[in-house]
Structures are given as structure tokens and as C-alpha cells.
Amino acid sequence: MKKVYGLLSGLMLVAMLTGCGGNKIDENKPIDQVAADEAKMGQADLQKMVDQYQAAIADKNKDLDALKAKIKEIPITEMMGDNAKMLKEDVSKITSSMSKLKDQMAVYSKELAAKK
Numbered sequence: 001m002k003k004v005y006g007l008l009s010g011l012m013l014v015a016m017l018t019g020c021g022g023n024k025i026d027e028n029k030p031i032d033q034v035a036a037d038e039a040k041m042g043q044a045d046l047q048k049m050v051d052q053y054q055a056a057i058a059d060k061n062k063d064l065d066a067l068k069a070k071i072k073e074i075p076i077t078e079m080m081g082d083n084a085k086m087l088k089e090d091v092s093k094i095t096s097s098m099s100k101l102k103d104q105m106a107v108y109s110k111e112l113a114a115k116k
Contacts, residue, residue, distance in 0.1 A: 024049075025056050027100040034104045038111045046112040053105035057098055064094045 038046060067090050074084050 025052055025101065025104075027097050027104070029104065031103060031107060034107045038108050041108075041111070043112065043115045046108050046115065049108045050105060050112055053101055053108065057101050057105070060094050060098050060101070064091060064098070067091050067094065 038049070041049070067087055071084065071087050071091070074081075074087075078084060
């Protein structure tokens with residue numbers, strides 16, 4: 001049973017990491033690089049980037065909700081077990097990723113608001 005949970009957790013992690021593959025979002029890009037990129041963009045490009053970030057954040061939020069639901073299903077007696085720990089680590093990774101995406105989106109949103 002632990003192998004199944006481990007496999008599922010691994011697949012979820014891969015899905016999370018490849019979930020933003022269709023767009024140009026790099027959550028590990030430094031904020032100063034994001035600011036340099038947005039300075040070169042027009043209003044339409046900025047709006048496109050904000051939309052991509054919103055979609056990526058929404059996807060990660062769905063993943064986060066699914067993980068939280070799985071954690072709630074775990075019996076209290078197993079909350080300190082390996083499966084619960086792995087799920088909690090996945091929640092932490094998604095939360096961190098969402099924070100980075102929100103910080104980067106804020107840079108684009110601010111510039112977009114200034115250009116309107």
C-alpha cells in the first residue's frame with residue numbers, strides 16, 4: 001500500500017512540475033529578471049502574461065485542494081506516517097510555488113495597471 005501511495009505522490013509531483021509546460025512561466029526566475037522582461041512588453045503582452053499566471057495559479061490551487069482533501073481522509077492514527085508526511089511535503093511545495101508565481105504576477109500586474 002505504501003508503494004502505491006509513493007507512486008501516486010511521485011506522479012502528482014511530476015504532474016505539478018509539468019503543469020505549466022504550455023506557457024512561458026518560470027517560477028524560479030528572479031524578480032529582477034521578471035521586472036526587466038516586463039519593461040520591454042506592451043499592454044497586450046502584459047495582459048497575456050497575467051492571464052497565464054492566473055491560469056497557472058488556478059491549476060496549482062486545484063492540485064493543492066486535492067492534496068488537502070487527501071490529507072483530511074487520512075485517519076488520525078496515520079497522520080504521522082510516511083504517506084501523510086509526503087502529502088504535507090507536496091502541499092508545502094505547491095504553496096511555495098504559488099507564492100513565487102503570485103510575486104511574479106504582481107510585477108506584471110503593476111506594470112499593466114500603469115500602462116492602462
